[in-house]
Amino acid sequence: MPTLQKTFDCDHPVALITGSGAPRVGRVVAEHLAKAGCNIALHANNSVEGAEETAKRFRDQFDCQAIVTRGSLEDDSVPERLVTETQQHFGRIDIVVNSAAIWHPTPLNQITPDEMRRYFNINTLATFFLARAAGSFMATQPCGGTVVNLGDWATVRPYLDHAAYFPSKGGVEVLTKSLAIELAQLNQQIRVNCIQPGPVLLANDVSDDEANQLARTTLVGRIGTPEDVAHAVQFLCENSFVTGICLPVDGGRTIFAPDGMQVGMNTG
Numbered sequence: 001m002p003t004l005q006k007t008f009d010c011d012h013p014v015a016l017i018t019g020s021g022a023p024r025v026g027r028v029v030a031e032h033l034a035k036a037g038c039n040i041a042l043h044a045n046n047s048v049e050g051a052e053e054t055a056k057r058f059r060d061q062f063d064c065q066a067i068v069t070r071g072s073l074e075d076d077s078v079p080e081r082l083v084t085e086t087q088q089h090f091g092r093i094d095i096v097v098n099s100a101a102i103w104h105p106t107p108l109n110q111i112t113p114d115e116m117r118r119y120f121n122i123n124t125l126a127t128f129f130l131a132r133a134a135g136s137f138m139a140t141q142p143c144g145g146t147v148v149n150l151g152d153w154a155t156v157r158p159y160l161d162h163a164a165y166f167p168s169k170g171g172v173e174v175l176t177k178s179l180a181i182e183l184a185q186l187n188q189q190i191r192v193n194c195i196q197p198g199p200v201l202l203a204n205d206v207s208d209d210e211a212n213q214l215a216r217t218t219l220v221g222r223i224g225t226p227e228d229v230a231h232a233v234q235f236l237c238e239n240s241f242v243t244g245i246c247l248p249v250d251g252g253r254t255i256f257a258p259d260g261m262q263v264g265m266n267t268g
Contacts, residue, residue: 007238009142012037013038014086016041017029017030017043017097018082019101020042020097021042021043021046021050023050025197029099032234034058037063040055051068084133093145094138094141096130096148101122106161119165120171123165123168123172124172127175128179135190144190144191146192147193148233149192152169176194189240191236191240191242193242193243196246196247196248196250196254199223223251
């Protein structure tokens with residue numbers, strides 16, 4: 001039996017992935033899990049048509065069921081509803097990947113209270129309440145379940161014009177550790193972890209020169225891919241002895257500052 005199926009003791013573990021309607025990291029994670037044998041609940045707000053097409057493709061190409069859940073994560077009622085719809089359709093919920101997020105540059109003096117609240121509502125609060133709702137169902141399952149949140153490597157080295165965004169992602173890392181403790185009290189088989197992606201999906205308007213410059217800021221000398229994140233998600237789902245961690249998938253950017261100071265220094 002493949003490892004995912006063995007972990008959750010079923011032929012088709014059920015995975016809900018938020019932000020998986022649009023062609024971004026969440027969709028790649030969903031496809032990776034579908035290929036691994038999971039039944040999939042996609043989630044979309046503005047990308048419902050794309051999500052429906054993706055669900056049909058999953059059903060046609062992979063040995064899985066796939067549905068689409070809908071709603072804006074700014075709505076307080078949506079996170080719990082997405083979990084309930086998934087559990088009611090499949091009869092179980094084994095994996096939740098909180099991939100949905102918003103981000104865009106805003107100069108510090110232009111950040112408004114409403115913008116800050118929107119970041120926290122979508123990036124932090126929805127992640128928390130969706131994980132909590134999933135945990136209540138996972139607690140009733142002998143195999144428990146696993147939650148994987150997507151944070152950001154750059155919370156340790158924030159970059160300019162994202163002072164509204166980074167606090168919301170820093171909150172994801174703290175709530176991951178807190179929920180790992182809280183949900184384990186309901187069922188010790190529930191695990192909560194976080195992935196901190198680095199540059200894995202560049203905007204369409206990034207030039208080749210900019211991409212090459214960005215690649216040089218990693219120790220591995222390349223831009224990452226959404227598949228790198230998806231592979232890490234599978235690892236965190238399969239390894240039942242890992243919980244409460246924040247795992248950088250960033251090519252070494254967390255520890256590497258390409259300023260030339262790390263070479264040719266005489267410290268004797």
